[in-house]
């Protein structure tokens with residue numbers, strides 16, 4: 001069964017159509033990358049999936065259950081299962097790394113402090129961040145902050161992980177370390193929806209790549225096909241621009 | 249090998265000569281002394297000075313008035329300290345009410361908006377008169393009837409409206425991404441406020457709140473108009489008895505001794521806050 005199924009998803013901001021009848025299904029263990037120009041609706045699509053913003057038409061199902069139904073009436077139930085990491089990290093600046101990571105497990109998932117801290121430290125050492133458990137976000141580099149943000153979301157054991165341009169705010173030399181984590185997660189079978197401008201990474205990690213423009217999915221194919229023989233002229237133009245920018 | 253590695257030594261502490269170190273200080277000290285000396289000279293040589301001195305700066309009168317004025321001043325500071333704590337908590341509750349969204353919380357939100365609009369718009373003096381004289385006159389059984397209590401309540405009601413607005417500005421200054429992150433992690437609206445927004449907001453507005461605290465420190469003297477025997481009231485009583493105003497000067501000095509350190513502390517906190525913000529944006 002599909003883990004996430006999006007059908008006819010339509011959203012307006014005021015009178016502007018931002019998502020135009022999107023259909024997308026993501027199977028368990030699958031990694032789907034969304035690419036497309038800025039403003040094409042990628043972030044909005046992710047934000048609809050975990051109800052950070054409301055949508056106007058269509059349905060979104062998680063494991064066959066509508067997120068608008070009774071089951072997810074309280075959107076916290078949805079957030080327990082669908083995690084998101086943002087471009088701007090959004091770590092809590094007044095908490096140290098350990099507290100950032102354990103806040104949701106303790107307060108939302110009712111795990112004891114001791115247990116959640118143990119788990120957090122495990123994750124931190126897994127991602128080479130063990131020594132920063134007591135640091136505050138402002139003492140970390142962007143790459144380290146983003147790794148903490150990823151760990152913070154992983155600590156809630158989500159069934160689906162969504163990543164919104166998580167390397168876009170990082171210096172080039174820090175990007176690799178963050179992407180490495182995501183590749184490891186993909187290898188472990190994490191279901192992911194990834195918005196990215198790193199085409200090399202998308203090619204490597206994705207099972208399927210979707211090209212968005214004007215709130216629509218214009219083309220959808222495995223990366224080997226989409227990157228080498230894009231069918232839609234708009235996709236070809238977009239990829240051409242990316243190649244010219246030296247990112248493929 | 250490592251002992252010989254060519255790491256440049258840290259810059260040596262600059263040694264200042266005596267002139268470089270102390271001369272600027274001496275010059276500013278001298279110029280201040282000259283200016284103030286001249287002013288003092290002018291004032292004390294004025295024809296009226298002996299009378300002014302007798303009426304306002306009469307050391308004997310100050311000493312005579314001091315015990316009562318000081319006891320009154322302790323009342324001021326007690327009211328101030330208690331009101332401060334209550335205001336800090338109650339205003340935060342109001343600000344949170346005001347920030348709530350959703351139809352369920354609409355009554356709380358409307359209450360907070362009305363409360364803040366009303367109580368911010370009424371002069372503190374009027375509130376003190378209304379509560380300090382008005383409520384005890386109702387003689388409602390079970391409620392305290394002292395002016396001290398109701399005057400304190402009036403100060404709390406008025407100042408909490410201001411402080412609530414200060415808190416609110418601090419909450420609005422917290423970046424939207426923080427709410428999105430907290431929500432996405434599954435935190436409820438309350439948990440988001442409690443763990444993510446409010447701690448950052450309080451840190452943002454601490455200097456502004458301390459400024460309010462300084463203002464309150466002086467404004468508790470308003471309670472003297474409803475007969476509370478605070479420093480000002482005691483000083484007035486002394487003045488009425490002796491026709492000498494030195495007791496008011498004594499009260500003024502006591503207030504200054506409390507407000508000036510508080511103002512310096514506020515400056516210090518504000519400077520720390522500024523540095524923290526600068527660091528964040530670098």
Ligand SMILES: Nc1ncnc2c1ncn2[C@@H]1O[C@H](COP(=O)(O)OP(=O)(O)O)[C@@H](O)[C@H]1O
Nearest residue numbers: 013014018036037038039040041042043044045
């Ligand atoms: N909060 C908002 N209010 C109004 N318009 C918005 C808002 N967020 C995004 N938009 C608009 O929606 C469109 C899609 O935005 P977004 O999903 O952020 O695109 P992408 O992530 O692909 O760059 C853009 O035209 C953007 O201007």
Ligand SMILES: [Mg+2]
Nearest residue numbers: 042043044165
């Ligand atoms: Mg975006």
